[in-house]
Amino acid sequence: MRPLTAKEATAVFEKLFKFVGKDVEAFLRKKEKDSYCFRLQKNKVFYIRESIMRKSTNIARDKLVSLGTQIGKFTHSGKFRLTITSLNLIAEHAKNKVWLKSSAEMSYLYGNNVLKSSMARITEGTPVNAGVVVYSMADVPLGFGVSARATEDCRRLDPHSIVVLHQADIGEYLRNENEIG
Amino acid sequence: MVTTRGRKGKRESPRVDKRGGGKKAKREEAKGAAAAKAPPEKKLKESDLFEEDTSSSEDSELELRDDYGVEGGESSESESSLDDDKFFGDDSDEDGEGDGESGSEEGEELLEIEKKARRDARREKEDAEAAEAELGERGEQGLTTREEEDLFDDGGDDSESDEEDGRGVGVDVFKVKRRLQQVVGILSNFKQLKKKQQERQDAGSDGEEEEGGEAVTELRPRSDYVRRMTKDFKVLYGYNDFMTEQILSIFTPAEALAFADASEGSRPTTLRANPLKTKRRDLAAALIGRGVNLDPIGDWSKVGLVVYESKVPIGATPEYLAGHYTKQGASSLLPVMALAPQPNETVVDLAASPGGKTTHIGALMNNTGLLYANELKKERLASLSANIQRMGVRNAIVCNYDGRDLPKAIGKFQCDRALLDAPCSGTGVIWKDPGVKTSRSPEDIWKTVKIQKELLLSAIDMVDAESKTGGYVVYSTCSILVEENELVVDYALRKRNVKVVSTGLTFGQDAFIRFRQHRVHPSIAKAKRYYPHVHNIDGFFVCKLKKLSNKIPESEVAQEAIAKKQKKEEKEKAETAAASGKGKFNKKRKSKWKNRANDTY
Numbered sequence: 001m002r003p004l005t006a007k008e009a010t011a012v013f014e015k016l017f018k019f020v021g022k023d024v025e026a027f028l029r030k031k032e033k034d035s036y037c038f039r040l041q042k043n044k045v046f047y048i049r050e051s052i053m054r055k056s057t058n059i060a061r062d063k064l065v066s067l068g069t070q071i072g073k074f075t076h077s078g079k080f081r082l083t084i085t086s087l088n089l090i091a092e093h094a095k096n097k098v099w100l101k102s103s104a105e106m107s108y109l110y111g112n113n114v115l116k117s118s119m120a121r122i123t124e125g126t127p128v129n130a131g132v133v134v135y136s137m138a139d140v141p142l143g144f145g146v147s148a149r150a151t152e153d154c155r156r157l158d159p160h161s162i163v164v165l166h167q168a169d170i171g172e173y174l175r176n177e178n179e180i181g
Numbered sequence: 182m183v184t185t186r187g188r189k190g191k192r193e194s195p196r197v198d199k200r201g202g203g204k205k206a207k208r209e210e211a212k213g214a215a216a217a218k219a220p221p222e223k224k225l226k227e228s229d230l231f232e233e234d235t236s237s238s239e240d241s242e243l244e245l246r247d248d249y250g251v252e253g254g255e256s257s258e259s260e261s262s263l264d265d266d267k268f269f270g271d272d273s274d275e276d277g278e279g280d281g282e283s284g285s286e287e288g289e290e291l292l293e294i295e296k297k298a299r300r301d302a303r304r305e306k307e308d309a310e311a312a313e314a315e316l317g318e319r320g321e322q323g324l325t326t327r328e329e330e331d332l333f334d335d336g337g338d339d340s341e342s343d344e345e346d347g348r349g350v351g352v353d354v355f356k357v358k359r360r361l362q363q364v365v366g367i368l369s370n371f372k373q374l375k376k377k378q379q380e381r382q383d384a385g386s387d388g389e390e391e392e393g394g395e396a397v398t399e400l401r402p403r404s405d406y407v408r409r410m411t412k413d414f415k416v417l418y419g420y421n422d423f424m425t426e427q428i429l430s431i432f433t434p435a436e437a438l439a440f441a442d443a444s445e446g447s448r449p450t451t452l453r454a455n456p457l458k459t460k461r462r463d464l465a466a467a468l469i470g471r472g473v474n475l476d477p478i479g480d481w482s483k484v485g486l487v488v489y490e491s492k493v494p495i496g497a498t499p500e501y502l503a504g505h506y507t508k509q510g511a512s513s514l515l516p517v518m519a520l521a522p523q524p525n526e527t528v529v530d531l532a533a534s535p536g537g538k539t540t541h542i543g544a545l546m547n548n549t550g551l552l553y554a555n556e557l558k559k560e561r562l563a564s565l566s567a568n569i570q571r572m573g574v575r576n577a578i579v580c581n582y583d584g585r586d587l588p589k590a591i592g593k594f595q596c597d598r599a600l601l602d603a604p605c606s607g608t609g610v611i612w613k614d615p616g617v618k619t620s621r622s623p624e625d626i627w628k629t630v631k632i633q634k635e636l637l638l639s640a641i642d643m644v645d646a647e648s649k650t651g652g653y654v655v656y657s658t659c660s661i662l663v664e665e666n667e668l669v670v671d672y673a674l675r676k677r678n679v680k681v682v683s684t685g686l687t688f689g690q691d692a693f694i695r696f697r698q699h700r701v702h703p704s705i706a707k708a709k710r711y712y713p714h715v716h717n718i719d720g721f722f723v724c725k726l727k728k729l730s731n732k733i734p735e736s737e738v739a740q741e742a743i744a745k746k747q748k749k750e751e752k753e754k755a756e757t758a759a760a761s762g763k764g765k766f767n768k769k770r771k772s773k774w775k776n777r778a779n780d781t782y
Binding site for chain 2: 048049051052055056058059060062063064065066067068069070085088105106109136138140141142170171173174177178180
């Protein structure tokens, strides 16, 4: 386990910035007297309270599996991907949101893109290619993706066109549990 | 005793197990009985549905009455007065609400349909009771000659071969079950029967013969019945010798039967709502909206829900995936409730996967403090961390140590509380893995017990006795064996400065303090045992320990020093042996230990 290098940190923050905008600072702000930090273990990035991080230094590197909240992982080619485990964190600060009709929930949880017909609401002013968190009508975060259209365009779209490109959804906890852990 | 009439009617009916035979068989039996008797007899509800005949209810009670009459303590004297009137009289005294006479008294105030409904409900209850009670209670009154023969003679030969076939092949399951219930009935009332027999003998044998061939034979020695029961138990449920012996020694015969029956069936699906993400009430509402029929689990838990039926797969709803609840047995709520972790504590879970209990601890700590979740098995780590992430637990460190090495990694006396849900033989969850019935041997148990003892000591070592809020260790297993439970705790009491404290759980049976040759510390009675046939949850054991001091008892220090010295000497000896060319034995031994370290637990 080690802190992120400058390059890695840029990759991580750029990705988070897409979803939470300027609020990305909030991740490093102190919450209730605890400060939080990012750590890299193997190829995974974790977001943890500092006190927990210090305790975990006792644990041998090959024995440490995970800690705190997993944000994402670096691919072999050095790109950073957010994993579904980061959903709750980014949902707290999310800038752009999409709400699904309840009939379309299951389709999204099987890994499909969000179509215009399945969308119930979208945050005003969402640009193209922005990070979007997908919610159910009961305000339960279901996953996240990238907007394929801006909010204004959505009104004029035909029902079958894609509004949000799928990146991750909570169905992955069932579909590929092994890759999450 | 028994009416000749009633008994005969039963005799001529085909011998079918009442419960097992299904409706058709029941009806047949009812018909057969009716044919044998002058008044048309019916004792079953099903046949009632087809023919509106009020007289039938009386006959159905007659069946019961045979047995109740006896239960009512009519011994040798009553045998001479065996007219029906007597029976009717007796019975209405005993269960006054249960027969036609009292019904007709109320009759004026009730509508016909109400009467019928009441009658039906009553009959249903009686039927069930009768089926349960009949065989057992017939045992209570002693057996007639013919039955006695059934028990020992014809069963005696084929049971040898039955054992080899294991379960069922060529065995009349119903017959064996019936026989088993009879024997269990006898064994549960052996003392009374013996006494009765004595009385009968005192009264002289003349009275019995007057009954016309239905004489009760002498009781055999208790050991005969026990042997018969053991054999039948094995054949019927398919346990191996070792497990049969264990189960029969933990429970009374009747309980053992109930336990084995309960272990065949399954436990209800239960959920735990995740207070980190939702409230139980909201969750219940959301799930009911999806077509799930559920209820709170009981007064003892604020987060448990029990599912009766569901239209959707309960492990794949959006709520499940969002971490609003997790599927876990009711029994696995108990150790965490006993542990009662507080916010801002440091808690360690030594055998965490798949994370049901771990996430429960995390929720109770409200994501404050620190939670170590340890798991030895690599293949179970993925589900552990996935569950921790899904349930929104953010204060956990997941690690992959052998629990016995954990004190070295995170340090001694660093935690406020420790949970050890120890790897065990799984004898409490036979319904989940029926392989347990045949695969467990004494050697397996010794092996797991050894690991359990070591793990418990390591759990105790990690906890700080000086902790302001904690200093507790909870030990739990899903086993019913005393070796894995009480004896392990007793071992820890001797080895470390700990005491047993109340678990704080409101139900459950007290743990044993004496079992066969074992006598454990009396305080262990504060630990709780749970059984599938009593509480309808997995067979379970929960014990809460409070650490008194970080020091190890002096006698144990000395012993450990001796053991260490011996080990050292042995090692030296082995080394010298290896040096002198006798390395083969040593090598073999080493590899054995290596294997053991990798052993599953």
